[in-house]
Amino acid sequence: xxxxxxxxxxxxxxxxxxxxxxxxxxxxxxxxxxxxxxxxxxxxxxxxxxxxxxxxxxxxxxxxxxxxxxxxxxxxxxxxxxxxxxxxxxxxxxxxxxxxxxxxxxxxxxxxxxxxxxxxxxxxxxxxxxxxxxxxxxxxxxxxxxxxxxxxxxxxxxxxxxxxxxxxxxxxxxxxxxxxxxxxxxxxxxxxxxxxxxxxxxxxxxxxxxxxxxxxxxxxxxxxxxxxxxxxxxxxxxxxxxxxxxxxxxxxxxxxxxxxxxxxxxxxxxxxxxxxxxxxxxxxxxxxxxxxxxxxxxxxxxxxxxxxxxxxxxxxxxxxxxxx
Numbered sequence: 001x002x003x004x005x006x007x008x009x010x011x012x013x014x015x016x017x018x019x020x021x022x023x024x025x026x027x028x029x030x031x032x033x034x035x036x037x038x039x040x041x042x043x044x045x046x047x048x049x050x051x052x053x054x055x056x057x058x059x060x061x062x063x064x065x066x067x068x069x070x071x072x073x074x075x076x077x078x079x080x081x082x083x084x085x086x087x088x089x090x091x092x093x094x095x096x097x098x099x100x101x102x103x104x105x106x107x108x109x110x111x112x113x114x115x116x117x118x119x120x121x122x123x124x125x126x127x128x129x130x131x132x133x134x135x136x137x138x139x140x141x142x143x144x145x146x147x148x149x150x151x152x153x154x155x156x157x158x159x160x161x162x163x164x165x166x167x168x169x170x171x172x173x174x175x176x177x178x179x180x181x182x183x184x185x186x187x188x189x190x191x192x193x194x195x196x197x198x199x200x201x202x203x204x205x206x207x208x209x210x211x212x213x214x215x216x217x218x219x220x221x222x223x224x225x226x227x228x229x230x231x232x233x234x235x236x237x238x239x240x241x242x243x244x245x246x247x248x249x250x251x252x253x254x255x256x257x258x259x260x261x262x263x264x265x266x267x268x269x270x271x272x273x274x275x276x277x278x279x280x281x282x283x284x285x286x287x288x289x290x291x292x293x294x295x296x297x298x299x300x301x302x303x304x305x306x307x308x309x310x311x312x313x314x315x316x317x318x319x320x321x322x323x324x
Contacts, residue, residue: 046095047081047088049074050125053133061134063298063305068284076279077124084117098122099212106215119215120208123181127275132307145304148312158200165202166303169274172204173299179277180206185268186315198317203268211270272311274302 052073054060059069084101088094093101093114101118105111132144147155152162159165165184172182183203203211281298288294 047084047098047121049077049081052128053135054128054131055134058134060128060131060305063131063301064280065284068280071283072275072280073124073128077121080117080121080124084114084121087114087117093118098125102210103212103214106210115215116208119210123205123208123210123273124275126270127181127273130272130307130310131302131305144307144309147308150317151308151312151315154198154200154315154317157198168202169303170296170299172202173274173276174296176204176206176276178206179275180204180209181211181273181275183211183268183270184272184311185211185270186317187269188267198315200271201268211268211273213267269314271314272306274299 054069054073056069056074057066059066064072085094088101093105096104098118098121102115102122105115105118108115132141136144147162155162155165159168169182169184176182181204183205185201185203187199187201205211209215276295276299281295285295285298286293288296
């Protein structure tokens with residue numbers, strides 16, 4: 001028997017099919033894209049590939065080819081951020097900056113995947129931000145390669161010479177059996193020569209590890225592989241913590257931000273880093289099995305591509321005043 005099928009006007013908002021069967025009519029609505037769908041998708045994809053200072057068509061001069069840059073930056077960062085968006089959709093982390101996510105998830109085993117993707121994306125972005133781009137003119141590139149006087153003096157105070165710092169970067173990279181990052185950081189306390197002034201140190205992190213003190217925090221009395229720092233703190237003395245919460249409720253000024261630093265932790269400000277991950281250098285430099293190329297050659301080339309002006313702007317160094 002013929003069953004009429006009538007289509008409602010498209011203006012009603014989607015494909016609507018009206019059919020009759022066994023004397024009864026049934027309204028079947030095909031899924032129509034909601035006007036709010038783009039907004040929801042935007043929230044789920046809040047972390048986007050940052051605009052790079054480098055030209056993907058040419059890569060990074062004297063460091064990475066266009067193909068090498070595409071793998072190390074475009075493909076890798078897109079993957080990290082897409083995975084991060086998937087894991088954070090609908091959570092309190094979906095609209096937070098990467099550094100905030102790193103600090104807040106570092107001590108929580110259940111958020112390990114979120115931490116890894118956020119930290120890896122942050123570290124990779126930091127690495128590429130301190131490399132001279134192809135768009136720099138010869139004069140600009142030459143100026144960027146010149147270490148500002150204040151930064152040079154701080155390096156000499158802490159490492160003896162700029163050449164010593166270069167060799168230490170190279171030695172640490174060669175000694176890292178697994179992938180990671182090597183960081184030049186500004187730390188609190190005396191410099192490495194035991195004098196006042198700014199303290200610069202080298203710090204290596206493996207895999208997606210973070211140089212920020214808050215991301216290193218681990219409670220000593222509780223297994224942090226199973227609980228987070230806040231949970232461990234509340235387990236110390238439930239009654240005492242209940243009283244503290246009541247006091248804070250009565251007087252919010254008593255509330256203090258939890259210290260996420262590890263015991264004895266050093267406040268460190270990242271200034272510069274180099275990635276030793278294979279996907280960054282393997283395509284352009286090979287394994288280096290024959291004594292040529294490889295990770296060592298990549299780090300050497302990276303040293304000559306550092307934008308020292310960008311490093312100095314982060315360092316905000318101050319020379320100690322001489323006593324008279």
